[in-house]
Amino acid sequence: xxxxxxxxxxxxxxxxxxxxxxxxxxxxxxxxxxxxxxxxxxxxxxxxxxxxxxxxxxxxxxxxxxxxxxxxxxxxxxxxxxxxxxxxxxxxxxxxxxxxxxxxxxxxxxxxxxxxxxxxxxxxxxxxxxxxxxxxxxxxxxxxxxxxxxxxxxxxxxxxxxxxxxxxxxxxxxxxxxxxxxxxxxxxxxxxxxxxxxxxxxxxxxxxxxxxxxxxxxxxxxxxxxxxxxxxxxxxxxxxxxxxxxxxxxxxxxxxxxxxxxxxxxxxxxxxxxxxxxxxxxxxxxxxxxxxxxxxxxxxxxxxxxxxxxxxxxxxxxxxxxxxxxxxxxxxxxxxxxxxxxxxxxxxxxxxxxxxxxxxxxxxxxxxxxxxxxxxxxxxxxxxxxxxxxxxxxxxxxxxxxxxxxxxxxxxxxxxxxxxxxxxxxxxxxxxxxxxxxxxxxxxxxxxxxxxxxxxxxxx
Amino acid sequence: xxxxxxxxxxxxxxxxxxxxxxxxxxxxxxxxxxxxxxxxxxxxxxxxxxxxxxxxxxxxxxxxxxxxxxxxxxxxxxxxxxxxxxxxxxxxxxxxxxxxxxxxxxxxxxxxxxxxxxxxxxxxxxxxxxxxxxxxxxxxxxxxxxxxxxxxxxxxxxxxxxxxxxxxxxxxxxxxxxxxxxxxxxxxxxxxxxxxxxxxxxxxxxxxxxxxxxxxxxxxxxxxxxxxxxxxxxxxxxxxxxxxxxxxxxxxxxxxxxxxxxxxxxxxxxxxxxxxxxxxxxxxxxxxxxxxxxxxxxxxxxxxxxxxxxxxxxxxxxxxxxxxxxxxxxxxxxxxxxxxxxxxxxxxxxxxxxxxxxxxxxxxxxxxxxxxxxxxxxxxxxxxxxxxxxxxxxxxxxxxxxxxxxxxxxxxxxxxxxxxxxxxxxxxxxxxxxxxxxxxxxxxxxxxxxxxxxxxxxxx
Numbered sequence: 001x002x003x004x005x006x007x008x009x010x011x012x013x014x015x016x017x018x019x020x021x022x023x024x025x026x027x028x029x030x031x032x033x034x035x036x037x038x039x040x041x042x043x044x045x046x047x048x049x050x051x052x053x054x055x056x057x058x059x060x061x062x063x064x065x066x067x068x069x070x071x072x073x074x075x076x077x078x079x080x081x082x083x084x085x086x087x088x089x090x091x092x093x094x095x096x097x098x099x100x101x102x103x104x105x106x107x108x109x110x111x112x113x114x115x116x117x118x119x120x121x122x123x124x125x126x127x128x129x130x131x132x133x134x135x136x137x138x139x140x141x142x143x144x145x146x147x148x149x150x151x152x153x154x155x156x157x158x159x160x161x162x163x164x165x166x167x168x169x170x171x172x173x174x175x176x177x178x179x180x181x182x183x184x185x186x187x188x189x190x191x192x193x194x195x196x197x198x199x200x201x202x203x204x205x206x207x208x209x210x211x212x213x214x215x216x217x218x219x220x221x222x223x224x225x226x227x228x229x230x231x232x233x234x235x236x237x238x239x240x241x242x243x244x245x246x247x248x249x250x251x252x253x254x255x256x257x258x259x260x261x262x263x264x265x266x267x268x269x270x271x272x273x274x275x276x277x278x279x280x281x282x283x284x285x286x287x288x289x290x291x292x293x294x295x296x297x298x299x300x301x302x303x304x305x306x307x308x309x310x311x312x313x314x315x316x317x318x319x320x321x322x323x324x325x326x327x328x329x330x331x332x333x334x335x336x337x338x339x340x341x342x343x344x345x346x347x348x349x350x351x352x353x354x355x356x357x358x359x360x361x362x363x364x365x366x367x368x369x370x371x372x373x374x375x376x377x378x379x380x381x382x383x384x385x386x387x388x389x390x391x392x393x394x395x396x397x398x399x400x401x402x403x404x405x406x407x408x409x410x411x412x413x414x415x416x417x418x419x420x421x422x423x424x425x426x427x428x429x430x431x432x433x434x435x436x437x438x439x440x441x442x443x444x445x446x447x448x449x450x451x452x453x454x455x456x457x458x459x460x
Numbered sequence: 461x462x463x464x465x466x467x468x469x470x471x472x473x474x475x476x477x478x479x480x481x482x483x484x485x486x487x488x489x490x491x492x493x494x495x496x497x498x499x500x501x502x503x504x505x506x507x508x509x510x511x512x513x514x515x516x517x518x519x520x521x522x523x524x525x526x527x528x529x530x531x532x533x534x535x536x537x538x539x540x541x542x543x544x545x546x547x548x549x550x551x552x553x554x555x556x557x558x559x560x561x562x563x564x565x566x567x568x569x570x571x572x573x574x575x576x577x578x579x580x581x582x583x584x585x586x587x588x589x590x591x592x593x594x595x596x597x598x599x600x601x602x603x604x605x606x607x608x609x610x611x612x613x614x615x616x617x618x619x620x621x622x623x624x625x626x627x628x629x630x631x632x633x634x635x636x637x638x639x640x641x642x643x644x645x646x647x648x649x650x651x652x653x654x655x656x657x658x659x660x661x662x663x664x665x666x667x668x669x670x671x672x673x674x675x676x677x678x679x680x681x682x683x684x685x686x687x688x689x690x691x692x693x694x695x696x697x698x699x700x701x702x703x704x705x706x707x708x709x710x711x712x713x714x715x716x717x718x719x720x721x722x723x724x725x726x727x728x729x730x731x732x733x734x735x736x737x738x739x740x741x742x743x744x745x746x747x748x749x750x751x752x753x754x755x756x757x758x759x760x761x762x763x764x765x766x767x768x769x770x771x772x773x774x775x776x777x778x779x780x781x782x783x784x785x786x787x788x789x790x791x792x793x794x795x796x797x798x799x800x801x802x803x804x805x806x807x808x809x810x811x812x813x814x815x816x817x818x819x820x821x822x823x824x825x826x827x828x829x830x831x832x833x834x835x836x837x838x839x840x841x842x843x844x845x846x847x848x849x850x851x852x853x854x855x856x857x858x859x860x861x862x863x864x865x866x867x868x869x870x871x872x873x874x875x876x877x878x879x880x881x882x883x884x885x886x887x888x889x890x891x892x893x894x895x896x897x898x899x900x901x902x903x904x905x906x907x908x909x910x911x912x913x914x915x916x917x918x919x920x
Contacts, residue, residue, distance in 0.1 A: 104806070104808065105703075106699070106703060106806075106807065107806040107807055107808050108702075108703070108705075109806075148648055149652070150648070151646055155646060159623075159646075160646045162646070162652065162655075163619075176894055177894075178893065178894050178895040179892075179893065179895060180895060182868070182871055182891060183806045183872070184804040184805060184806060184837060184838075184871070184872045184876065185804065185806070185807070185836045185837055185838070186609075186611055186615060186620045186622070186804055186873075186876050187609075187804060187873035187875065188608055188609040188610070188659055188802075188873075188875045188876065188877050188879045188880065189874055189875045189880060189884070189888065189891055189892070190659070190880055190888055190892065190896075190899050190917055191656065191659065191660055191664075191899045191902055191917075192609075192622065192652075192655040192656065192658065193895055193898055195622075195652040195656070196651065196652065196655070196656060196898075196902070198652065199648055199652055200651055204651075215705065216703075216704070216705035239566070242568075243565075243566060243568070243676075244676070245568075245675065245676035282746075283746070283749055285745045285746070285749065286742075286745070286746055286749075289743055289745065289746075344645065344646055344647060346564070346566075346567040346569075346643045346644060346645070347567055347645070348564065348566035348567050376645045376646050377644060377645055378644075378645070378646060408642070411642055411643040411644070412642055412643070412644045413641075413642045413644040413646075413647035413648075414649055415647065415648045415649045416644065416646050416647060416648065417646060417648050418648060419648045420648065420649055420650055424649065427649075428649065428650055431642060432639075432649070432650065433639065434636055434637075434638050435638040435639060435640060435641075435653055436650075438632065438638060438651075438653055438656075438906065439650050439651045439653065441905040441906060442651055442902060442905060442906075443651075444905065445901040445902060445904065446898065457651075458650065
């Protein structure tokens with residue numbers, strides 16, 4: 001659908017609903033046509049900035065009547081093109097829905113509008129002694145994180161959005177509004193609609209409110225970083241830690257090239273070698289106990305330079321550096337396009353898959369970096385591609401195919417936390433087999449006109 | 461459908477597939493026509509004892525061709541009539557599928573056939589240092605537990621089947637076999653089919669294999685029991701414990717009448733007053749720390765008689781007594797029919813809902829007992845009804861209606877862990893509103909002929 005084909009009657013109706021919060025300006029459309037990924041821009045025909053669930057429902061009803069696509073837009077931080085309006089239509093910008101509606105400290109949950117970002121929420125919670133742990137790299141919206149089934153560095157202890165979304169308010173493809181679930185801590189009352197919409201990337205409904213779990217800020221937190229002679233040695237330390245069942249908060253691997261980028265970007269002087277970032281949390285005795293065991297394990301794998309940091313500011317600086325890896329790598333590779341990947345394997349297969357993948361990338365001209373939420377078996381290999389060199393992109397695509405093939409053979413998944421979007425649709429049949437047909441049945445049942453984020457997640 | 465209407469050609473085809481593992485005997489049909497609930501028996505026309513996923517697929521294809529209902533059967537321990545073949549047809553008995561297929565200690569998961577029971581699995585795991593925590597009262601099958609989204613006393617720490625099922629093998633309504641997910645610890649690769657089938661009670665597909673998470677057996681475990689002057693005092697202790705975020709393993713409330721029944725059945729001599737059962741687990745220092753804090757909280761609420769038990773045998777005896785509550789109550793009420801309930805509320809509402817519910821039951825002639833997984837806000841009020849007195853049943857039904865109304869008003873659910881089955885369908889619209897229509901869309905998409913456990917979960 002091109003701008004010319006966008007029904008004038010629909011535009012008029014949208015303007016009647018939203019006034020000047022409907023835009024068809026080139027700059028607004030361009031801003032809503034791309035994300036943080038390598039995927040090509042496609043502009044929506046119109047951008048609608050919404051302030052309420054009812055407005056979203058109104059837009060959906062209008063678009064449904066005209067069979068025009070609708071794509072939700074949050075922080076714009078997708079890494080797989082999930083928000084790109086492949087077939088034009090309306091981009092529904094939810095960032096104006098940024099109200100924190102109800103903090104229920106007693107029940108350890110909070111309800112927010114979908115446009116609230118994770119940092120905004122945690123800033124708001126600061127005085128309550130509670131926090132929301134799910135932390136993708138970007139300051140994403142809670143709605144976008146739910147739609148992507150996102151996670152981050154805290155998942156090894158607190159789980160992903162799958163485990164942390166209690167319930168959702170969703171606008172269906174016909175404009176009806178539902179709540180997916182009560183606020184009870186557990187329930188066996190029918191189908192798990194929360195889970196149906198979490199991770200559906202806007203293809204089954206538009207998430208407008210989210211209730212998530214909160215946790216008490218641990219009494220004591222401490223960080224440690226530790227340099228290893230090799231990626232293998234670091235991974236072996238991780239595997240032993242997980243298998244001992246230690247309630248470690250974070251455990252992140254950065255390879256030597258990534259450390260180089262981080263040093264430059266975040267003004268650090270870490271030894272340029274594969275490095276694990278740890279965070280321990282709990283009571284003082286529990287933190288001491290965990291750290292002692294992990295230090296022992298790391299040293300057994302030849303680690304040197306085990307460094308503690310109990311100081312809150314230093315800890316925050318280290319973890320900010322970890323969160324800024326994406327920007328550090330981009331800063332170090334001006335003019336290149338970052339080709340991100342996101343496989344996740346059972347931890348028993350992690351060392352092998354990493355070793356073979358690194359052996360593969362070593363054959364190629366482009367620079368690669370490795371960052372891993374290794375406690376979950378999830379890692380991101382980033383390839384820095386010259387956009388003027390089609391051969392590099394081709395090679396990267398082949399590296400990617402082989403990495404996913406290796407991952408699936410090991411019982412893993414093509415995406416741990418970034419979502420399918422556009423880039424991973426081609427792996428879905430290999431990963432899921434006939435289960436893809438069940439996904440199609442659900443999609444067709446919930447969005448029979450295929451107006452919700454068409455062309456995403458499910459291969460045709 | 462009556463036995464007379466069961467297609468002879470279907471029976472012949474089933475016999476050709478399964479030989480003498482097809483039965484139409486009165487005793488087999490009766491055994492597969494009832495569960496542990498108050499719900500009326502309905503017999504299947506035939507019972508098929510299966511040994512493989514492929515056999516289940518074969519049965520489903522045959523039944524689909526004849527539009528004959530199929531109901532899966534495990535341990536027969538449903539408390540809501542989930543397994544009762546309301547419309548006759550074939551009861552697929554999965555208890556012969558009792559193989560433990562693959563323990564992956566490194567990945568902390570195991571794949572089992574659906575007929576493996578939770579006690580069988582834990583006995584098998586004994587030497588690995590690992591265990592599977594989900595523990596409903598009965599020695600249920602893992603397949604049945606997945607289908608019911610079951611939980612039990614360990615849920616407060618380890619979660620329910622929702623959190624502990626990694627993936628499923630499912631036979632669809634057309635006989636196709638799918639796997640719902642990879643074994644990766646986290647994934648954003650498309651719709652969460654595992655969650656779609658967990659809790660669907662055999663209405664969307666038949667679960668034949670289950671991969672579940674395992675956990676390291678904690679270094680130290682200790683139990684405590686503590687007598688309280690009132691249910692309110694016990695609940696206040698629970699609420700404070702949860703809000704402090706203590707990683708407590710179990711926290712169970714039994715009221716005075718229940719303690720009376722437990723004393724008689726399990727040969728104990730606990731003080732006959734509202735009582736909390738606690739379990740603490742972790743390292744020695746963590747267990748000591750938790751127990752000290754909770755003892756302090758309990759004493760602040762007027763608790764007396766705080767009793768420790770670090771001895772494994774004594775601990776096992778106490779928790780067996782807790783698990784046998786269902787039988788203890790039945791033994792104490794000969795000739796009565798137990799009317800079980802299973803609401804779950806946000807913990808901030810627990811004290812109020814319990815108080816009002818107990819005030820309500822106090823007005824009635826029948827005996828009531830209260831057992832609660834109170835750390836999750838989940839409790840079971842049991843009413844012991846004279847089956848010869850229709851007025852008692854009527855009164856119980858009204859108590860139940862009012863309890864659910866109170867629960868929903870407080871943001872809770874009509875079933876925390878027993879499932880909807882037959883008895884709670886009437887509450888589903890009040891709990892879910894229009895979201896019920898989404899459940900219907902999914903049901904119609906996955907089982908268009910309505911042959912999978914028809915008449916359950918979703919109200920017409």
